[in-house]
Amino acid sequence: MTDIDTQAFLHDLHELRKIGQFRTGVHRPTYSPQDMESRRWLMDRLAVCGLDVSMDGVGNVYGRHPGPGPHLLVGSHIETQNEAGWLDGALGVVAGIALSRAGLPVDVCAFADEEGHFDVGFLGSRSIIGEVTEAEIDGSRNRTDGTSLRDALRAAGLDGRSRMTLEPGRHKGFLEMHIEQGTQLEQAGLRIGVVTGIVAIWQWRLVVQGQQDHAGGTTMAERKDAGLTAVRLLAAIDSEFPRIAGERSTWTTGRIALDPGAPSVIPGRADVLFQFRDVSMDVLERMEAGLRALVREANRRERCPVTLEGINKAIPALCDPAMMRALAGAADALAPGAWQYMPSGAGHDAQNIARKMPAAMLFVPSIGGISHHWSEDTKDEDLVLGVQVLGETARRFLAG
Numbered sequence: 385m386t387d388i389d390t391q392a393f394l395h396d397l398h399e400l401r402k403i404g405q406f407r408t409g410v411h412r413p414t415y416s417p418q419d420m421e422s423r424r425w426l427m428d429r430l431a432v433c434g435l436d437v438s439m440d441g442v443g444n445v446y447g448r449h450p451g452p453g454p455h456l457l458v459g460s461h462i463e464t465q466n467e468a469g470w471l472d473g474a475l476g477v478v479a480g481i482a483l484s485r486a487g488l489p490v491d492v493c494a495f496a497d498e499e500g501h502f503d504v505g506f507l508g509s510r511s512i513i514g515e516v517t518e519a520e521i522d523g524s525r526n527r528t529d530g531t532s533l534r535d536a537l538r539a540a541g542l543d544g545r546s547r548m549t550l551e552p553g554r555h556k557g558f559l560e561m562h563i564e565q566g567t568q569l570e571q572a573g574l575r576i577g578v579v580t581g582i583v584a585i586w587q588w589r590l591v592v593q594g595q596q597d598h599a600g601g602t603t604m605a606e607r608k609d610a611g612l613t614a615v616r617l618l619a620a621i622d623s624e625f626p627r628i629a630g631e632r633s634t635w636t637t638g639r640i641a642l643d644p645g646a647p648s649v650i651p652g653r654a655d656v657l658f659q660f661r662d663v664s665m666d667v668l669e670r671m672e673a674g675l676r677a678l679v680r681e682a683n684r685r686e687r688c689p690v691t692l693e694g695i696n697k698a699i700p701a702l703c704d705p706a707m708m709r710a711l712a713g714a715a716d717a718l719a720p721g722a723w724q725y726m727p728s729g730a731g732h733d734a735q736n737i738a739r740k741m742p743a744a745m746l747f748v749p750s751i752g753g754i755s756h757h758w759s760e761d762t763k764d765e766d767l768v769l770g771v772q773v774l775g776e777t778a779r780r781f782l783a784g
């Protein structure tokens with residue numbers, strides 16, 4: 385059994401929680417003074433564990449194990465959403481410190497801006513796998529205040545530093561511990577989730593073309609109301625999808641924009657942003673086929689033509705089977721009967737790192753499923769059990 389100092393682990397979590405404290409949570413937006421303070425705090429902690437520490441040109445903090453391999457990479461992110469929780473991201477990084485302190489041959493990384501304060505998206509974990517171009521950085525802005533990423537990097541003292549990339553062949557795999565950010569574990573009375581994969585998001589735009597006209601003068605028989613066609617189609621999707629979707633698929637209409645959007649004008653156009661998510665390509669393709677069939681059916685029945693445009697089709701990141709076996713074995717040993725397999729409905733840095741090496745994730749319960757809010761929390765005993773399972777997983781996977 386791997387010996388994790390769980391008191392030191394909890395102590396580290398609470399130390400990090402003090403940086404940018406907001407009520408019971410934290411406020412550490414990317415490259416803010418408090419975010420940079422937390423990165424320096426992390427560098428100190430990693431150095432104390434004997435790792436060779438560096439921070440790169442986008443703020444990725446990396447602690448490199450100086451001894452012989454095989455090595456594992458462990459990590460997550462330490463910036464937060466605005467006025468958000470103390471565990472999201474921080475947990476996976478501090479768990480890395482705990483594994484390193486226990487003498488495991490791990491490199492620990494905090495990937496910058498997983499929370500997407502800048503519109504480049506997964507800046508740190510995509511940069512470290514060599515996917516972010518300088519032009520992308522030039523064009524990126526802060527979603528909240530419009531600051532250019534270049535200006536923010538300069539203000540944080542990071543301009544002129546090179547960006548690191550993962551050393552090919554160095555790592556046997558990547559492990560990320562994270563809070564669930566949902567209620568599946570809590571509702572099932574379970575304490576550990578072995579993640580099977582990270583869902584892919586398929587995004588669509590539905591445009592309905594109607595006829596803008598007077599809401600009083602135009603009879604019901606004459607009008608071409610793009611808004612009504614959109615709403616009927618969305619209702620049809622919602623009643624049909626349960627038959628074709630997977631057990632944990634989700635679908636969401638995030639925006640319906642009616643043009644011109646005035647109370648006395650029949651909408652001439654509806655612009656709808658729609659997405660669905662699943663971890664299985666088969667299910668995603670079935671949902672796409674279903675969506676296309678429903679649009680065809682709408683075009684047969686309705687007065688207003690609908691066009692469907694694909695915006696983005698990502699590929700689900702599946703967790704590595706051997707790493708999942710190590711996680712399941714460790715969970716069986718330390719939490720018998722108290723764990724389950726489950727997909728991740730949210731995006732994580734692991735989905736990017738999984739493109740370069742085997743990757744796996746472990747979830748611990750979120751109290752009330754709350755996350756991205758200052759009241760986010762997890763019981764101490766679940767945090768402790770989680771890091772023990774993670775350590776045992778690392779030991780087994782490295783030995784296997």
Ligand SMILES: [Zn+2]
Nearest residue numbers: 461472473498
């Ligand atoms: Zn996170």
